[in-house]
Amino acid sequence: MSVTSTLERILPNGRIHLMVNLDEDEFRTYAGAGGETVCRTHGAVLGGPHAKATVIDTREQRCLATVDFKLGGAAPFFDLPLAEARDQLVGLEQLWGHGGGVLRERLLEAQTPRRKLQILEAVLLEQLVRPRMPDPAIALAASALDRGFSVSHVASRLGLLPKTFVRCFREHVGLSPKRFSRVRRLQRMVRSVRDPGSADWAEVAAEYGYTDQAHLIHDFRDLTGITPTAFRPRSAAECNHVPVVTFRR
Numbered sequence: 001m002s003v004t005s006t007l008e009r010i011l012p013n014g015r016i017h018l019m020v021n022l023d024e025d026e027f028r029t030y031a032g033a034g035g036e037t038v039c040r041t042h043g044a045v046l047g048g049p050h051a052k053a054t055v056i057d058t059r060e061q062r063c064l065a066t067v068d069f070k071l072g073g074a075a076p077f078f079d080l081p082l083a084e085a086r087d088q089l090v091g092l093e094q095l096w097g098h099g100g101g102v103l104r105e106r107l108l109e110a111q112t113p114r115r116k117l118q119i120l121e122a123v124l125l126e127q128l129v130r131p132r133m134p135d136p137a138i139a140l141a142a143s144a145l146d147r148g149f150s151v152s153h154v155a156s157r158l159g160l161l162p163k164t165f166v167r168c169f170r171e172h173v174g175l176s177p178k179r180f181s182r183v184r185r186l187q188r189m190v191r192s193v194r195d196p197g198s199a200d201w202a203e204v205a206a207e208y209g210y211t212d213q214a215h216l217i218h219d220f221r222d223l224t225g226i227t228p229t230a231f232r233p234r235s236a237a238e239c240n241h242v243p244v245v246t247f248r249r
Helices: 092-096 103-109 113-126 136-146 151-158 162-173 177-192 201-207 213-224
Strands: 002-010 017-021 027-031 037-041 044-047 054-057 064-068 089-091 241-248
Touching (some): 037 089, 064 113, 103 113, 136 151, 136 177, 151 177, 177 201
Antiparallel strands (some): 002 054, 017 064
């Protein structure tokens, strides 16, 4: 029996990206304890916003063209409410019609990396449906939540009613402020844990504002699908990448 780990669990970070697979016309994500359920999408997709972990096949990461949007930066290019794409890969042909359907072929025909990037830029500009500059209030709010300020504190500092703040934030980011705050706390925490195997999780819970260790474990499992003690990233520098070990005879 051999051990293989071509599947990888990608921890959520709250961000949105566009991806085009230039190696094969497909993206695969996996569900279930051993990744036995496969979801296939065409090779040009909108990914995110990510609020839960996604299991991917690293074999399809050989050659990608990607756009990583700044917070609030994806909304101008899509009519679809971003919250509807949460934790999903959505084919660009569904969002942009013919232009999205042929984007991959256009990139494959381009002879140089520079030309591929020029095509990506041109297509994005063609798809603008709103002013391209993100709302500065949303950027400030996201930065404050990322630093650990509470949702109520941020809404108050912006002078917005709680419901108004939630609606505006979700419209621009695709996640509620509370969910975004939880995801960003997870990110701060995992970046600080150098050796998960010997970490004092009760101490970590206190440092990052969890009620107790049980609260940390529950939140960690809800966002990542694994417990803190099962958290074994690929490396300290790649704490968002956790190999999923499967067995083959």
